[in-house]
Amino acid sequence: MSEETKGRLTMRVVAMPADTNPAGDIFGGWVLSQMDNAAGICAGQRAQSRVVTVSIDGMSFIRPVKVGDILGVYTYVESVGTTSMVINVEAWVRRERIGFREKVTEGKFRFVALDDDGLPCPVPPEDTLPEYVRESLAYGAGPG
Numbered sequence: 001m002s003e004e005t006k007g008r009l010t011m012r013v014v015a016m017p018a019d020t021n022p023a024g025d026i027f028g029g030w031v032l033s034q035m036d037n038a039a040g041i042c043a044g045q046r047a048q049s050r051v052v053t054v055s056i057d058g059m060s061f062i063r064p065v066k067v068g069d070i071l072g073v074y075t076y077v078e079s080v081g082t083t084s085m086v087i088n089v090e091a092w093v094r095r096e097r098i099g100f101r102e103k104v105t106e107g108k109f110r111f112v113a114l115d116d117d118g119l120p121c122p123v124p125p126e127d128t129l130p131e132y133v134r135e136s137l138a139y140g141a142g143p144g
Contacts, residue, residue, distance in 0.1 A: 003103060006090055007076035008136055010038040014097065015069045026065035031091060031105055032056075038073035039087040039109035045133050046077050046085055047113035047123050054084070059107035069093040071104075077137060083120040084112045 011034060019030040036053055043051040065071060071093055078086040091105045115121040126137065 005072075005074045005092060005103075007042075007074040007088060009072055010041050010075045011071075011073040013071050015065050015067055015071055015093075017067050020067060024067075026067065026069070028061055031061075031065055031071065032059070034071055035073055035089045035091055035105070035107060036109060038075050039089045040111070042075035042077065042087050043085055043109075043111035043113075045136065046080070046129070047111070048129065048133070049121060050114045050116075050118075051111040052114060053109055054112050055110040057086075057108045057110065059105070061105045063093075063102060063104045065091075065093055065104050066095070068096045070097055072101075078108065080123050080126075082122055084110055085123055086110050 013034060015026045015030075019026050021027040036056075040051060040053065071091055074090045074092065076088050078088045087109045089107050089109055090103055092101055092103050094101050113121050113123050126134065129137075
């Protein structure tokens, strides 16, 4: 497959039989949950605070996920506002743990940074972030 992943690998997990729908494919809600977890990791590192998902835009299920597939979730910060950010998320599988790789879904997850009281707080400027976060932003396909 000629298409390349965008962003950095944030999570990897094996799809198990307990996660199937009645058709025997992995339940779409399970895939969505994995994507939200990965996006939350990315957003939390960028915000350097607690974050919450406020919306999911443009979610597309491209291909089914099967039992035994390794689901890899790739993320990058697409845009940053005052208190919010959009995280681009792609989910890819390695078929049957060793087979070919293909994209199965993608979406844009919007997060808001929260302070200790649970109120929206500013996302810090990129140049104030710890080095490990700046390095991960540089590795991603999108702007920080």
